[in-house]
Amino acid sequence: MSRAIPAMPLSPAPAAVDLSKVKTLVCEPSLPVRQGIRLALNNVGIRDITEANTFLAAHQACKEGDHDFLVLNQEIEANDSTFIMRELRSGALGRDPFILTVMLLSSREEPKVRSAIDCGPDDLLLIPFAPDQLMNRLRILVERRKPFVVTHDYIGPDRRAAPRPGATSATQFQVPNPVRARGTNLPRDRYDRQKQDSIVAISVERIKRLAATMDWECNALTVSAREGRMTVESTYRSLLKLEQVAGELSARVAKQLGHSTDTIDSLTEMCRRLKVTPNNVAFSDIETITQTSRRISGTYTSR
Known part of the structure; x- marks a missing residue:
């Protein structure tokens, strides 16, 4: 059973990025966890928050919304949300395949962790977690987003420390960062061109x-x-x-x-x-x- 996320003091967001402008989507079935995430987001100035607590609602919100930051539980109503993440990254779902994403996991089991990594989120976070953990991940991603790599079955951040022996090095792509763009008032037409x-x-x-x-x-x-x-x-x-x-x-x-x-x-x-x-x-x-x-x-x- 998911536990509520305890409130903890947070340091302010970087002055160069105004997180109050960021549009966030939280896809999480547990009310206490959603409340904790909302508190964490509010503490750094994020107010524009959409919540989805069912798989259908999550899929619909990803399809229709114009969000910059996504917090997505790996499993919603016994449904595998890595499907949603893969659809987003491939461009088959939603308006922006580069939405900044933290995926929540409730298990450290290797198959589940591997499945989460392979669907292309920017970062993973294990439930339960403290609010400052989530927001520290967001700050890092705003400042230093990993470049993307592409294979026949993966589009997402390059998580490799080094190429496997004998493997060719995959081309890296510097992709736009919608949270940073929104928080620094980058003109929307300029962001859309980058995208x-x-x-x-x-x-x-x-x-x-x-x-x-x-x-x-x-x-x-x-x-x-x-x-x-x-x-x-x-x-x-x-x-x-x-x-x-x-x-x-x-x-x-x-x-x-x-x-x-x-x-x-x-x-x-x-x-x-x-x-x-x-x-x-x-x-x-x-x-x-x-x-x-x-x-x-x-x-x-x-x-």
Whole structure:
């Protein structure tokens, strides 16, 4: 059961940033925790606060609101809120994929922590916490927001201390900070231009990553077929993954680049058709998918 957050004295916010102008959304099912968060926000001058205590209300508020700062519990009514976070970061939900976000966790269990990290919030905070912990996180994020990185399944802050051995270093993107922009009276049209420039840059990188992932999945499927390691389950998973990746790639290519998506859509349709009867997938089918994927990846991985 969540405990109320005790009131503690807070030091004033940095003079250069007027937090009273910041619009905040708190998505938290526990009333005592919401009250504690509101008190913490009020103590640093934040008054424009929207609360959501159900998953539906949280999703709707994220979709329609124009917020700068989001406090989001990882679990609302037994629903996984990392879905909301991923939708926000991908641009599929809401008006600003760069909303500054602290995700609340009620458990230190490694799978839950990993799931929270992988959905792209700026920071994590374990319940229960003191108000100054939340506001200190906010101050740090206002002053020193981490750059974003993009992969085929992640858009969010770069949390790596260093690249994994043998891995290529991911491109970092300096993204706009809506809390700092609002608190320093940055003209809205200027912020919107920064936001749009970052959205385009990240989308182009995502396109490259999706195309490369699609090619990798096809190669893995080909090797598996040649070596006789294909199973109904593995074939279905590969085809489903290819369908999902190709579907997002098609949408991004059409929206950001204005390209025809006929070839990508044909690949999506092939995967959708074949996964209905994965036990009947022939090697010739895999060759056709792979050849189509190579044509697509050759177009977009080098952009």
